[in-house]
Amino acid sequence: MKREMSSAEEALIERCLQQDSGAQKTLYETYANRMYAICMRYADNPDTAKDLLQEGFIRVFRALPGFRKEGSFEGWMKRIFVNNCIEYYRSKRNQPWFSDVDEAVGIQADDHTFSNFGLDELLGLIRQLPDGYRTVFNMYAIEGYAHKEIAAQLGISENTSKTQLLKARLMLQRLIAEKGGSRFA
Numbered sequence: 001m002k003r004e005m006s007s008a009e010e011a012l013i014e015r016c017l018q019q020d021s022g023a024q025k026t027l028y029e030t031y032a033n034r035m036y037a038i039c040m041r042y043a044d045n046p047d048t049a050k051d052l053l054q055e056g057f058i059r060v061f062r063a064l065p066g067f068r069k070e071g072s073f074e075g076w077m078k079r080i081f082v083n084n085c086i087e088y089y090r091s092k093r094n095q096p097w098f099s100d101v102d103e104a105v106g107i108q109a110d111d112h113t114f115s116n117f118g119l120d121e122l123l124g125l126i127r128q129l130p131d132g133y134r135t136v137f138n139m140y141a142i143e144g145y146a147h148k149e150i151a152a153q154l155g156i157s158e159n160t161s162k163t164q165l166l167k168a169r170l171m172l173q174r175l176i177a178e179k180g181g182s183r184f185a
Contacts, residue, residue, distance in 0.1 A: 004071065004072075005069060005071075005072070005073050009073050010069060012026060012027055012030075013027075013064065013067065013069070013073065016061065016064055017064055017065060024061065027060075028057055031074065031077060032053065032057075034074070034078075035053055035056055035057070035077065035078070035081050036049060036050075036053050038078060038081045038082060038085065039052040039053045039056065039081065039085060040123070040127065041085075041123065041126060041127075041134075041138045041142060042082075042085035042086075042088070042089065042134065042135060042138055043085070043127070044127060044131060044134070045127075048088075052081075052084060052085055052088060053081075055084055055088075056077075056080060056081040056084045056085075059080050059084055060077055060080050060081075063080060082139075082143055085135075085138075086135065086139065086153050086154065089131055089132075089135045089154070090153070090154055090155065121179070122172075125172055125175045125176065125179075126138070126172070128175060129168055129171055129172070130171075132164050133164050133165075133167055133168035133171060134168065135154065135164075136150055136154075136161050136164035136165050136168060137164070137165060137168035137169070137172075139153070140161070140165050141165070147161040147162055147165075
């Protein structure tokens with residue numbers, strides 16, 4: 001069920017569209033923590049996450065005239081932030097952050113390793129993943145993208161997306177085991 005906008009949100013958006021700096025500040029303060037959490041899932045460090053946050057809000061304010069005021073405003077913003085993070089890592093494509101599919105043949109991940117691990121701890125471990133692993137893991141496991149969509153967004157093959165996800169899961173399992181999380185497996 002989609003959450004409809006409140007009249008207060010509509011009024012705030014309308015004031016932002018009129019370039020009211022106080023309203024823009026209010027919008028930023030209202031959503032910054034939630035959008036920063038998205039940025040931290042994709043970033044490998046807080047400084048990069050802060051840069052992604054600022055760029056995301058710039059994009060939100062630029063795109064605001066195109067918001068149709070249908071459905072959830074926060075959901076609309078979230079898509080902008082996720083796309084901003086994806087675009088950032090897509091721009092880093094000249095760096096070797098995707099592995100070959102052939103490297104992962106015969107490897108299996110155990111999904112139960114993550115089931116009882118604390119959310120904050122797991123998000124901290126996700127931030128330790130290499131860029132490619134972290135990006136695909138976030139897009140698939142958290143944002144709900146299919147491998148076909150991930151491949152199209154990142155300019156990689158579906159098999160590479162699947163491999164990155166598998167390797168991310170394996171690395172997370174190893175990191176959890178190192179922290180004593182193997183008791184949850």
